[in-house]
Amino acid sequence: MGKLVVLGGGESGVGAAILGKDKAFEVFLSDFSKLKPKFKEKLNSEDIQFEEGGHSISRLEAADVIVKSPGISDDLPVIKNLKNKGIKIISEIEFASWFTDANMIGITGSNGKTTVTNMVFHILKNAGLSVSMAGNVGFSFAEQVARKKVQNYVLELSSFQLDGIESFQPHIAILTSITPDHLDRYHNNFQEYIAAKFRITKNQTEDDYLIYNKDDEVIVNCLEQQPVKAQLIPFTMDTLVDDLSAFIEDNKINIKLNHNLFTMSVTDLAVKGDHNTRNAMAASTAARLLKIRKQTIRESMESFRGVEHRLEQLGKINKVTFINDSKATNINATFYALGSMNSPTVWIVGGVDKGNVYEDLLSLVNEKVKAIVCLGIDNQKIYEAFSNCVDTIVETSNMNDAVTKAYELTEENDTVLLSPACASFDLFENYEDRGRQFKNAVNHLKK
Incomplete structure (x- = not known):
């Protein structure tokens, strides 16, 4: 060879x-x-x-x-x-795809891709399909193609993995969102990053499907400028009744695939918030395309409990809530996290900055955040962005100090939120390591 x-x-x-x-x-x-x-x-x-x-x-x-x-x-x-x-x-994704004829569902986006990947996998597994998760989550796609052999792969794909594809062709592609991220790697050029995400549909044909977020202006504009061959299925929080679409009406998810309609109450979803409703729409649409029974999809969405390190509730200490959102490695993810806070919040933030524009968070920080604990080698930009709207900003250099300091700054009914908005490589191996250290530090406080 x-x-x-x-x-x-x-x-x-x-x-x-x-x-x-x-x-x-x-x-x-x-x-x-x-x-x-x-x-x-x-x-x-x-x-x-x-x-x-x-x-x-x-x-x-x-x-x-x-x-x-x-x-x-x-x-x-x-x-x-x-x-x-x-x-x-x-890339490894391209190489592995040369040696499998399994059905591939590829999922990318600045935010939401891990949750949607896990949702699709959860539904397909519950439906009894031969399925595995790979790509940016779980075990190597290539090793699974070599040694595991399943009929369906649910692949979480980063822009870096998509940069290295040539012939990779998922039957179903899902595009969850595109917001500025990893601009340090794309010459501070947002268009380069957008182009990387859109490579997921590059080799798709009229027999394939692209499920996309119609509420995301960047995606919509790109589709208008560069039409794709795949059949388009938009999902939206608005009412939309195209022949191929997923939309919200009367607080219900509606998925219309030609003359077939699937409905599910938003209140039945185990994970809450508009972003998770969108995630559920995207995942359920993929499942319907694969002819999964409606009842199986409903039951799966009612039992799906979310992803580790993504707005993960860790319980309370003396009426102070701790939330692990270590997976928030960019501004947009942290925007979701801060937006979902319902009590005064001590926010742990910082790490390797990927070209962040912190000003996008100012209104939320003003409204929700009582103190900031910096956890990174270089916190200058955080100070510059927020020192005028938050009285207390402290620096720490390890997770135990960050959690201890954050807890000291709380009162009853406050929340401590780890949502770094940055990559983790300055102090941690990866965001999972950062999240685990946060959980360990919180557990240590409980003792």
């Missing part, structure tokens, strides 16, 4: 290496950093050659195809040089 080089030895990279080995490629994995012990063990047990702590350029240049992990920027000199030599560089 030729020489496969995998750049990056995390979950997706090691999965791609295993699939490459199974498909008779000559595989070499290269990581500029140190590999985690669990991934090293895996590569050794699979007898896959690898290097860590640097790249052997000659071995990279000998590749027929390179699978690049999503965390590695296209702007790095090593990547540019390989591209200039005409070597095909793709």
Whole structure:
């Protein structure tokens, strides 16, 4: 099959290496950093050659195809040089899609994609389908294609993963929202980021479906300017009765697929808030396209309890509520979180700034936030944005300090909200690590 080089030895990279080995490629994995012990063990047990702590350029240049992990920027000199030599560089998602004929449901968006992915998976599993979750959640898509074999994949796809696709074609694509995010990686150009998200529908045909958020101006404008081949199914909080649409009427979700109508009361949803109603519409629409029974969809949406690290209620200490929203890695996600607060809030914020415009949060911070606890290496922008509307802003350098300080600033019936609006890489491994540390710190306070 030729020489496969995998750049990056995390979950997706090691999965791609295993699939490459199974498909008779000559595989070499290269990581500029140190590999985690669990991934090293895996590569050794699979007898896959690898290097860590640097790249052997000659071995990279000998590749027929390179699978690049999503965390590695296209702007790095090593990547540019390989591209200039005409070597095909793709993502793990693209590579895995070459070797499966399973039905693929691809989900992307600045916010909502993890929840929608979990919702779709929950419904399909309850319906008894052969299904697995992959992509930006769960285990590597490539490794699952190599070793698991299911008939349906529900794939959460980041813009970075979509950057590296060529022929990947989901039968159903879902676009939840597009707001400025990761602009540090897209040359501070919002149009580049939008184009990355829209790659999800690039290879779709008239036989495929694009379910999209009609309340999102960016998505609507883009569809007007660049028509797509897939059949379009909008979802909206307004009343809309197109032949293919999902909409709200009389506090009910209505999904109309030609002459077939599905309805469900919004009050029956286990997860609350307009954003979750939209998420439920998108997921339920995908399920209806797959001919899942209406009752199964209703029961699934009534039992779906939400996603860890997304507005996750951790209970109370002396009448102070703690909420873990570590998954809020951008301004728009934090906007949802602050908007859903119903009591005076001590807000824990900060991390690696991805080009944030904090001013978008000013009105909500004015209304909801009594104190700010910064949790990041560089908090200058947070101070500049909010020092005029919040009297108390304190800096901390680890999670235990942040939680202790936040609790000290509360009174009865207040809320402590971790909603960082930033990436986590300055102090944590990832947003899950940040969320777990928050939960541990809260539990420690309870003792």
